[in-house]
Amino acid sequence: MPHCDHSSKDARARDRQADRNRRDRNAPRCRALDGRAVKRGESRTRPNDGPGARRGCGPGRHVLALARTGRLALGIDASPSAVDLARSRGAPVLLRSIFERVPGAGRWGSALLLDGNIGIGGDPLLLLSRIACLLRSAGRVLMEVEVPGASSRMLTARLETSEGIGLDFPWAVVGADDAPDLARRSGFSVRELWSEEGRWFAELVSR
Numbered sequence: 502m503p504h505c506d507h508s509s510k511d512a513r514a515r516d517r518q519a520d521r522n523r524r525d526r527n528a529p530r531c532r533a534l535d536g537r538a539v540k541r542g543e544s545r546t547r548p549n550d551g552p553g554a555r556r557g558c559g560p561g562r563h564v565l566a567l568a569r570t571g572r573l574a575l576g577i578d579a580s581p582s583a584v585d586l587a588r589s590r591g592a593p594v595l596l597r598s599i600f601e602r603v604p605g606a607g608r609w610g611s612a613l614l615l616d617g618n619i620g621i622g623g624d625p626l627l628l629l630s631r632i633a634c635l636l637r638s639a640g641r642v643l644m645e646v647e648v649p650g651a652s653s654r655m656l657t658a659r660l661e662t663s664e665g666i667g668l669d670f671p672w673a674v675v676g677a678d679d680a681p682d683l684a685r686r687s688g689f690s691v692r693e694l695w696s697e698e699g700r701w702f703a704e705l706v707s708r
């Protein structure tokens with residue numbers, strides 16, 4: 502089970518650990534999110550799940566969709582431009598790393614890691630262990646993974662837009678086959694693994 506320490510010293514140690522975990526120099530683009538995935542994410546977050554938090558929320562589409570259903574939802578993203586965009590749309594978001602202090606730690610009902618966000622920090626075990634600390638007992642994670650047969654790996658990514666190429670940052674991908682072991686080691690179990698429209702998702706429940 503993860504050791505939950507919400508101090509900033511611990512957060513800095515986690516960020517350093519994520520940096521150390523960079524492995525290869527592949528540089529894929531950060532994938533865009535399609536609208537249908539938003540609907541899938543919403544449908545998997547049940548009314549009795551309590552407050553839900555979205556990690557790496559980007560422009561805040563999921564947070565807004567959840568908030569519109571009347572649920573307490575919070576987006577967290579370390580990118581000022583993503584947070585500005587999300588806020589301009591009315592989404593409740595925090596500008597900070599998921600490894601820094603998060604309000605309500607230990608009380609959130611669910612967390613969304615869609616759209617490849619399991620790659621945040623470049624170390625899925627570290628990220629899920631961190632999220633386990635943010636969730637209440639039997640809290641749930643909805644996590645998008647790669648197709649079965651795809652290998653899990655740590656890599657370096659960078660954002661490429663028409664306006665330029667950003668700095669490299671550590672990233673990771675998780676294959677569907679590795680989801681049960683990753684879940685077990687970070688304090689979760691896999692409740693369901695399924696595919697919709699060519700994308701794969703795992704629902705994890707904290708133990």
Ligand SMILES: C[S@@+](CC[C@H](N)C(=O)[O-])C[C@H]1O[C@@H](n2cnc3c(N)ncnc32)[C@H](O)[C@@H]1O
Pocket residue numbers: 531532533534556557558559560561562577578579580583597598599600615616617618621622
């Ligand atoms: C795959 S993109 C997600 C894009 C977003 N889901 C969308 O709808 O466009 C990853 C997001 O994670 C954010 N991110 C990266 N590291 C982070 C961290 N340590 N804490 C919180 N967010 C982080 C990035 O700023 C980026 O917005």
